[in-house]
Amino acid sequence: MARRGNRRPQDHFGHRARKEGYPARSVYKLQEIDRRLGLFRTGQRVLDLGAAPGSWSLFAGERVGAGGVVIGIDRQQVSTGAPPNVRFVQLDLETVAPGELTELGVFDVVLSDMAPRTSGQRQRDQYLSFELYMLALRTAEPLLVPGGHFVGKIFQGAEFQEARAATGRLLQDVRILKPDASRSESYEIFIAGRKPRSGP
Numbered sequence: 786m787a788r789r790g791n792r793r794p795q796d797h798f799g800h801r802a803r804k805e806g807y808p809a810r811s812v813y814k815l816q817e818i819d820r821r822l823g824l825f826r827t828g829q830r831v832l833d834l835g836a837a838p839g840s841w842s843l844f845a846g847e848r849v850g851a852g853g854v855v856i857g858i859d860r861q862q863v864s865t866g867a868p869p870n871v872r873f874v875q876l877d878l879e880t881v882a883p884g885e886l887t888e889l890g891v892f893d894v895v896l897s898d899m900a901p902r903t904s905g906q907r908q909r910d911q912y913l914s915f916e917l918y919m920l921a922l923r924t925a926e927p928l929l930v931p932g933g934h935f936v937g938k939i940f941q942g943a944e945f946q947e948a949r950a951a952t953g954r955l956l957q958d959v960r961i962l963k964p965d966a967s968r969s970e971s972y973e974i975f976i977a978g979r980k981p982r983s984g985p
Contacts, residue, residue, distance in 0.1 A: 811898055812840035813966035814975070815936075821962065822977055824894050824934050825849055832892040832928060833857040834921050835899030836873060839865030845896070846871040856889060878920055884927070891930050897921035897937040900973070911942025911972070918948050918976070926955050931982040941974045949976060957981050 819825055825848035833842045836857025846855045846868055855871040857863060863873040878899075899921055901913035918939040925935045935956060939948050953959050956978030963974050 810840075810966060812844050814964040815841050815844055815896070815898075817964040817966060818936055818962055818975060818977065819844075819848065822934065822936075822960070824936070826893075828852040829854075829893040830890065831855045831894045831896065832889070832925070834878060834895065834897040834924060835859055835917075837861050837863045839863045839867065839873065841896055841898055842871050842873065843867060845894070878924060881924075886924065886928060889928070892928050892933060893930055894934045894936075895921075895925035895929055896935075897925070900938060900940070907972075908942065911940045912944060914938070914940035914973075915942070915944035915948055919951065922948075922952060922955065926980070929980040931980055933980045934977065935980070936975055936977045938973055938975050941972045945974070952976050952978050955980075 825831070825845060827850045829849045830853065831842075831845045831849060833845060833855060836842045837859040839857060842855050842857035842863075843865065846853070849855065849870065851868075851870055853870055857871065857873045858876050858878065859873070860875070860877040862875050865873075867873065897918070899917040901910055901917060903910045918937050921937045922935070925937075929935060935952075939945060949959065949961070957980075959976065959978040961974060961976055967973055
């Protein structure tokens with residue numbers, strides 16, 4: 786059950802993140818996913834959905850280098866300082882009209898670490914996470930270049946297989962990952978895939 790009303794104590798990953806200059810421990814989840822899938826290359830364009838507090842965007846910015854571009858989107862303002870190749874945009878994806886994000890261009894990688902504000906009611910939280918995952922997948926599909934990577938977080942629950950099937954209809958090489966940095970009590974999981982290079 787989710788803890789409410791107080792912050793979880795910092796664990797090894799939390800202390801390490803603070804020491805290394807990242808605002809959250811979630812960066813180590815993305816590092817592991819990158820090691821396993823080979824997400825990033827120099828000069829890529831990356832879109833980070835649900836970017837606050839900014840750890841994933843900062844790590845992606847390091848990996849793509851000064852010649853790459855990272856755009857982090859979140860409904861809340863991200864105050865984390867960032868290098869010139871990382872830009873944060875305050876935007877609520879749930880209110881964006883279809884196709885509105887196309888003005889940002891296309892991307893080699895689209896990431897989503899979006900999660901609902903947990904209530905402690907597991908089934909409800911799982912369903913809200915499923916809705917956010919599907920929003921991320923719908924957002925990513927038209928913006929990904931052929932061969933581009935998508936990685937999205939979801940709370941594993943009754944809708945998980947539906948999310949996996951929907952991913953498989955749009956993407957190929959679909960994989961399920963549970964990074965070591967995920968808390969042992971967490972039911973979060975990541976679904977990853979690549980946009981086909983020619984046709985669905």
